[in-house]
Amino acid sequence: xxxxxxxxxxxxxxxxxxxxxxxxxxxxxxxxxxxxxxxxxxxxxxxxxxxxxxxxxxxxxxxxxxxxxxxxxxxxxxxxxxxxxxxxxxxxxxxxxxxxxxxxxxxxxxxxxxxxxxxxxxxxxxxxxxxxxxxxxxxxxxxxxxxxxxxxxxxxxxxxxxxxxxxxxxxxxxxxxxxxxxxxxxxxxxxxxxxxxxxxxxxxxxxxxxxxxxxxxxxxxxxxxxxxxxxxxxxxxxxxxxxxxxxxxxxxxxxxxxxxxxxxxxxxxxxxx
Ligand SMILES: [Zn+2]
Numbered sequence: 001x002x003x004x005x006x007x008x009x010x011x012x013x014x015x016x017x018x019x020x021x022x023x024x025x026x027x028x029x030x031x032x033x034x035x036x037x038x039x040x041x042x043x044x045x046x047x048x049x050x051x052x053x054x055x056x057x058x059x060x061x062x063x064x065x066x067x068x069x070x071x072x073x074x075x076x077x078x079x080x081x082x083x084x085x086x087x088x089x090x091x092x093x094x095x096x097x098x099x100x101x102x103x104x105x106x107x108x109x110x111x112x113x114x115x116x117x118x119x120x121x122x123x124x125x126x127x128x129x130x131x132x133x134x135x136x137x138x139x140x141x142x143x144x145x146x147x148x149x150x151x152x153x154x155x156x157x158x159x160x161x162x163x164x165x166x167x168x169x170x171x172x173x174x175x176x177x178x179x180x181x182x183x184x185x186x187x188x189x190x191x192x193x194x195x196x197x198x199x200x201x202x203x204x205x206x207x208x209x210x211x212x213x214x215x216x217x218x219x220x221x222x223x224x225x226x227x228x229x230x231x232x233x234x235x236x237x238x239x240x241x242x243x244x245x246x247x248x249x250x251x252x253x254x255x256x257x258x259x260x261x262x263x264x265x266x267x268x269x270x271x272x273x
Contacts, residue, residue: 004020026152027150027151029152030152030174040099043090047104050104051112053105058113059116063084064086066085067089067090068089071087072093073087073089075087077114086111097156097157098153102144103154103157105143105149106140106151110137113140114136117136120135124204124207125215127218129165130168133168134168134203134206135200137180138200138203139180139199140154141182142184144180146188151177151178155173155174158173163218163220163221165221172210172217
């Protein structure tokens with residue numbers, strides 16, 4: 001599907017315009033909560049091509065790309081932007097729902113945006129990391145609008161995530177993607193400054209608009225005992241076998257094992273004598 005130009009749009013009938021509007025809704029709709037948009041196969045070559053496009057958009061050199069074990073995609077940024085490393089895992093991506101080209105493109109734009117923002121700090125909220133994430137999602141949304149990319153799958157993937165010390169909650173991230181997409185037109189043909197800078201001007205108004213929600217969510221995160229709940233899950237309590245009912249299979253197995261052990265010991269002792 002391609003976006004009609006002005007002339008094409010003007011020559012559309014009312015019904016065609018309605019149809020067009022519905023198609024756009026579908027591209028960005030995730031409200032029913034189920035997995036939108038079918039899966040498409042892509043391979044490592046497609047990933048490299050997509051990273052190249054994203055790097056181009058930010059005016060960054062192509063990063064070193066490595067297949068990693070346990071991540072959808074993550075980027076190791078550095079000061080110089082020269083030795084950026086991007087890690088991804090095709091299988092994890094597909095499993096987590098980044099399984100069509102539009103979702104892939106937005107996921108990689110988000111990652112490359114972290115590198116583009118390596119020297120940018122917003123300082124408009126106590127947790128700068130959250131604002132960096134939201135900025136990357138706003139940029140992903142604006143990128144989707146510029147290149148006519150569906151956002152539904154990407155939003156579905158990020159929308160399921162809970163807030164953590166490093167990432168704001170999924171609903172806020174979905175809002176950020178929509179905000180970037182819906183407001184690109186306001187910044188696209190302003191002055192001659194770089195497009196990325198103009199898109200980043202959208203970050204403070206978005207944050208102020210959602211300040212109360214963000215502050216509540218950040219407070220809840222700080223009140224959680226992360227050492228206990230997230231980083232160091234408590235070790236399982238030892239099982240007291242004698243307190244389990246006789247019908248319990250674990251108890252039966254342990255008792256059987258103990259009896260066998262006893263028998264073996266007896267056997268050994270017998271031989272000693
Ligand atoms: Zn990120």
